[in-house]
Amino acid sequence: MECRASLSNDHGPSNVGLWRRRARLRRRVRRVAVAIALVLIAGWIAVENIGVARFLPAPASSLTQIASSDAWPTSRGGPLRAGHALTSKPIGQMVVWDVDLQSPPAGAPIIANGVVLIGSTDGLIHALSLSDGTELWASDLQTRISSTASYAGGFVFVGLLDGHVVAMDATTGDIVWRFKAGQAIRSSPTVVDGVLYVGSSDRRLYALDAATGNIRWSFATGGRITSDPSVNERQVIVISQDNLVYFIDRTTAKLKFDYEISLTNGSAALAGDSVFVVDVNGTIRRIHWEKRVLPFEKGIRSVRRWMFRWGMTDKLPPQKGVVWVVQDPTVSFEGTPAVDRFTIYISTSKGQLLALERETGNELWRATVGASALTSPIIAGAHIFVGDESGYLSAVSSSTGEVVWQVSTGHMVSESIAVGDGTMVVANDAGRVRAFR
Numbered sequence: 227m228e229c230r231a232s233l234s235n236d237h238g239p240s241n242v243g244l245w246r247r248r249a250r251l252r253r254r255v256r257r258v259a260v261a262i263a264l265v266l267i268a269g270w271i272a273v274e275n276i277g278v279a280r281f282l283p284a285p286a287s288s289l290t291q292i293a294s295s296d297a298w299p300t301s302r303g304g305p306l307r308a309g310h311a312l313t314s315k316p317i318g319q320m321v322v323w324d325v326d327l328q329s330p331p332a333g334a335p336i337i338a339n340g341v342v343l344i345g346s347t348d349g350l351i352h353a354l355s356l357s358d359g360t361e362l363w364a365s366d367l368q369t370r371i372s373s374t375a376s377y378a379g380g381f382v383f384v385g386l387l388d389g390h391v392v393a394m395d396a397t398t399g400d401i402v403w404r405f406k407a408g409q410a411i412r413s414s415p416t417v418v419d420g421v422l423y424v425g426s427s428d429r430r431l432y433a434l435d436a437a438t439g440n441i442r443w444s445f446a447t448g449g450r451i452t453s454d455p456s457v458n459e460r461q462v463i464v465i466s467q468d469n470l471v472y473f474i475d476r477t478t479a480k481l482k483f484d485y486e487i488s489l490t491n492g493s494a495a496l497a498g499d500s501v502f503v504v505d506v507n508g509t510i511r512r513i514h515w516e517k518r519v520l521p522f523e524k525g526i527r528s529v530r531r532w533m534f535r536w537g538m539t540d541k542l543p544p545q546k547g548v549v550w551v552v553q554d555p556t557v558s559f560e561g562t563p564a565v566d567r568f569t570i571y572i573s574t575s576k577g578q579l580l581a582l583e584r585e586t587g588n589e590l591w592r593a594t595v596g597a598s599a600l601t602s603p604i605i606a607g608a609h610i611f612v613g614d615e616s617g618y619l620s621a622v623s624s625s626t627g628e629v630v631w632q633v634s635t636g637h638m639v640s641e642s643i644a645v646g647d648g649t650m651v652v653a654n655d656a657g658r659v660r661a662f663r
Contacts, residue, residue, distance in 0.1 A: 279480075285421050291304060292304075310565065316648075317662060324359070327653075329347050329657050331641060333372075334641040336376065336377055340356045343377060372385055372410050373414050391432075407424075407428055411424060420436050422434045428450075431455065433445075447464075447468060449468030461515055469486060486545060490559075495562055507555070512584075513548060550587040558575040560599055570583075579610060591626060595614065596614035598615035600614050601642050608625070609622060610624050617635045633662075637654040
């Protein structure tokens with residue numbers, strides 16, 4: 227009887243209630259865990275897809291660099307950095323004016339509203355008349371200039387060695403605003419839809435309000451950024467010295483994907499749905515910019531790469547977005563390629579100029595232009611223009627690779643060329659700026 231009573235007490239009303247309370251508690255814990263997981267997933271989706279930049283107020287202006295037949299407002303001609311002058315006027319080898327800056331140039335010349343703008347290593351920004359070379363104004367920035375200037379909507383923007391980005395009134399040269407990054411600014415600013423994009427040696431890409439200089443967002447990379455940001459309607463693309471090309475959504479400031487390359491001393495050229503990048507190992511890559519890395523995709527690819535290295539597979543997994551890769555180990559590609567509708571033009575360190583079919587990467591022709599390294603090529607009309615370390619400026623037929631004419635500038639040309647309104651402007655490393663028509 228005592229045993230039965232004991233058994234009966236174990237299943238009494240109090241114990242049944244306890245079990246029910248515990249069951250309810252477990253259900254609540256599970257519901258809370260599920261809710262937390264859903265919140266975390268939603269937060270991750272928001273961070274990855276929406277980003278803080280989406281919630282920023284609109285820029286204070288709509289300033290935009292516009293490439294046109296009479297303007298070359300930034301390095302490589304426009305935000306796409308394609309190096310393609312929109313002019314039908316033929317450019318000859320006649321020098322129409324020659325100006326001595328009294329100091330080596332700091333960056334390449336640009337052209338806007340009939341004015342040539344160029345910095346010099348003594349800290350001056352010079353504004354020269356495109357028609358006759360007359361100096362309109364010179365602004366002393368009190369420190370070393372370290373990037374090619376950019377123009378948009380009445381403002382001139384330039385990067386300085388002390389880490390400042392400076393905006394100036396394009397009519398007077400007066401300083402409008404300054405922004406201070408962590409280290410030197412060596413990339414040429416890009417201005418699109420009221421936002422200025424610029425890279426810094428502090429390993430960050432900055433997005434600033436072009437009218438005020440206020441920071442909107444920044445993006446951290448693994449290396450110094452000396453390349454010029456390339457910008458289209460959806461993305462800003464920049465190359466860091468960690469040997470990665472970063473594809474960043476302009477609206478969200480989030481990384482879409484990155485692409486591993488070798489060392490390069492140029493920027494990415496945008497054309498249509500593709501990005502073209504060259505490196506010093508003689509490799510050019512065509513990459514689709516509309517891709518996006520999926521969750522765990524990079525980790526899986528890393529595992530597959532290790533399997534390839536250990537001989538566990540005979541196939542190296544392709545990188546995200548790759549269309550084609552062409553390599554020539556006998557040369558080192560220099561600077562940024564020039565791209566038109568059908569062709570890509572590439573300079574080499576051995577004085578060669580290559581033309582490749584844009585769609586396939588097949589080589590069309592190869593020409594020896596000089597005996598030393600060439601500047602990044604410029605497309606203008608039926609010719610490709612390049613400078614070289616020997617001081618020569620060369621015009622090359624875009625269809626055949628034939629050197630049409632060459633003229634000496636008297637000293638090394640290491641920076642690229644600007645073209646606007648049928649005039650080509652070249653600065654040599656001794657500080658002489660010449661205009662050709």
